[in-house]
Amino acid sequence: MGSALVFADVNFAEGAGVQILKSLIIFAVVLQIVPIILMADRKVMGRMQSRYGPNRVGPYGSMQPIADVLKLLSKEQFTPRSAVPWMMALAPMISITAAVATIAIIPFGDRGMWGGDVGLYGIDVSIGILYAFAFGALSFYGPLLGGWSSGSKYSFLGSMRAAAQLISFEVAMGLSLLGVIMSAGTLSLVGIVDQQAGMWFVVPQIVGFIVFVVAGFAETNRVPFDLPEAESELVQGYLTEYGGMRFGTYFMAEYVNIITISALVTTLFLGGWHGPGPDALGPLWVILKMFAVLFLFVWVRATMPRLRYDQLMSLGWKVLLPLATLNALVTAILVVVT
C-alpha cells in the first residue's frame, strides 16, 4: 500500500511473447465475429419477418458488411457548427477502446486445453467480473460525451437517456451476479467456469440468469431497450450528428459489446467450455453457446416492441433490482446452510 501501486493478482501468466501472440489471435477471432453477427442479425430478422434480408452483395448477401464499411469510409467527415469537434471525435474512440479492452477477460478455454502451457484467454485476473464492469462503465462515456458534444437537441436527449438507462441497469446487472459469485466463491471467470463442471449455474441461478440477460439487453441498447436511439422520437438519438466511419465506430462498439455480453452469459451461466466430447473441443463449445445467446438477441429484436421510457425505468428499478437482491439473499442462505 502507501505510494506503491496495488494490482489485483493474475492467476496465471505466460511469457511475454506468448501473451502478445494469443492476445492478437483472440482479437482477430472476436473481430471476425462482428461481421458475422452483423449479417446474421439482418438475415435472421429478415427471415422472421418473411423477407430475404440483404441478398445482393456476394453469395447470399454475405459481402454486405464489407460493402457497408466501404460506403461509410467514402463519406465526408462532418461536424456541425454547434459541436465541440475534439470531443465529438473522442467519444466514439472511448466506446470502441472500452469494448475491445473487455474482450481480454473472455475465457475460451482452460490452461493447456490446446496443448502447451497456454491459457486460452487474454488475462485471468482475480477480479475478472469487476474488470468487465470497469470497462463497461467506461464505455458509458461514449454515448454521453458524443451526444452532448454534438450540440443537437436530439443527440443531447439521446445521450441523457442512454446515461440514465445504462446506470440503472448496471445496478441490476451487478446484483444479479452476486448469486453466481457466492456459489463459485471467486470473481475470476476461469474459476467460475471451473465450478460449473458438475452443473451449469443457469439451473440454480435461473433468476440471476434472467435478470442478467434482460439487463444485458439494456446495457447494449438492443431493441426492447433501444430508447437512446429511438428513431420514432429522437431521429437517431446520440448518433444523430454522426456520419461515416465515426458512426461505424459506435456501431462496431455496440456489436463488440453484444459479443462480450453473450460471452459473459456463456461463461457465468452456461458452463463456458464444459460440454460433451474431449477437452480440446472446449473453445468450440464457448463459441457455439455464444452464438446461441446471440441468436436470442436477434430473436428478441424481431419479437419485442420498444418499451416506453417510464416502463423501462420501472422495469430496472422496481422489478429487476428487488428480484436480483432477493435472489442474492436466498443464494446466500443456501450457500451458508448447505
Next chain:
Amino acid sequence: MLKSYLPALVFVGLGTALAVAFVSLNSVLGPNKAQGNLSRAKGDPYECGLPSEVKGNFRFGISFYLIAMLFILFDIEVIFLYPVAVQLEAFGAFALVETIVFVALLFVAFAFVWRRGALDWK
C-alpha cells in the same frame, strides 16, 4: 507485476489503434471539403428542417439527476456486497447475518424512495 497484465494492455492498445484509425479515416478517404466555410444550412445541427435554436446550454429533467443519485447509492451497495460474496463460504453464518442486516437496511431506504415516488418517471 505489470508484466502479467500484458494481455490487457495489448487489448487496450489494439482498441486505441482501431479507434484512431476509424475516427480519422474519413478525413483521409472521404470527400475533402473545406470545413471552415460551411454554408449556414449545412452547419446547423439536425432539427427536422426548422432553423436551429440550440444555444449550447441544454436543460434536462430533474429525473435524470435523481436516477444518478440513486445509482451511486445502489452501486456502492453492489461493490460492498462483492467481497462478502466471494468470502461467504469461508465466514459462514457471521457473514450471512451481516449481509442480511446490510441489505435490510438498504431496503428500508429503497422502500422510502419508492414510497416518495422517486422511482416513478415524470
